[in-house]
Amino acid sequence: MIGIADTGQAETDLAAGTLTCPRCAGSLQPWGHARARTVRDHGPTTVALRPRRARCRACRSTQVLLPAVVAPRRADTTAVIGAALQASARGIGYRRIAVRLNRPVSTVRRWIRAGRDPQHAGWLRAQAVAWLARVDRDVLGGLAPQPTRLGEALTALAAAALTPAGPGLPARLTVDANRPDHLWPARRVSGASPAGLRFPLCRVLTRP
Ligand SMILES: [Zn+2]
Numbered sequence: 001m002i003g004i005a006d007t008g009q010a011e012t013d014l015a016a017g018t019l020t021c022p023r024c025a026g027s028l029q030p031w032g033h034a035r036a037r038t039v040r041d042h043g044p045t046t047v048a049l050r051p052r053r054a055r056c057r058a059c060r061s062t063q064v065l066l067p068a069v070v071a072p073r074r075a076d077t078t079a080v081i082g083a084a085l086q087a088s089a090r091g092i093g094y095r096r097i098a099v100r101l102n103r104p105v106s107t108v109r110r111w112i113r114a115g116r117d118p119q120h121a122g123w124l125r126a127q128a129v130a131w132l133a134r135v136d137r138d139v140l141g142g143l144a145p146q147p148t149r150l151g152e153a154l155t156a157l158a159a160a161a162l163t164p165a166g167p168g169l170p171a172r173l174t175v176d177a178n179r180p181d182h183l184w185p186a187r188r189v190s191g192a193s194p195a196g197l198r199f200p201l202c203r204v205l206t207r208p
Pocket residue numbers: 021022023024025026056057058059060061
């Protein structure tokens with residue numbers, strides 16, 4: 001699976017043969033589509049998508065190009081799950097979060113358990129720190145200490161999301177200032193290419 005920030009750009013890059021295979025760095029070609037799926041966003045909004053599938057010309061493995069708005073094997077958008085984790089890191093209980101997001105208590109509890117797992121929180125933070133180390137090392141020293149591992153992971157992810165990509169990096173991540181409860185929406189910087197987003201947005205809840 002490859003997480004992508006901009007489906008239109010990914011399509012263009014796929015047609016041009018400039019998207020590379022995560023296994024062997026061979027060139028990917030279009031290979032139909034994965035099954036259609038619908039995920040729930042904030043409130044009653046749903047997002048329908050049919051992710052593109054690609055195949056490597058060299059090793060012949062196939063990859064699903066999953067837009068960053070959704071997490072693998074989850075029925076809710078990355079933004080909704082991220083909002084739940086943020087609220088949890090601020091000390092809000094899962095029952096209140098479930099009411100606020102209008103989701104079943106059991107579902108919210110599952111997300112939060114996964115996010116609070118020390119190994120997983122450590123992994124999340126490592127992803128963000130690795131990104132920051134590549135684009136802006138100065139930010140690393142300025143991260144505010146947090147009382148929990150999950151809080152540290154989310155702070156590092158938010159910092160990574162706010163950091164402009166340096167030269168040679170394909171994309172940058174931004175936090176929508178109008179919707180600060182929404183973590184991890186991604187937008188391409190105009191003119192940057194290719195679109196393959198290296199920062200594993202889609203894997204924030206699923207370790208490889
Ligand atoms: Zn390959």
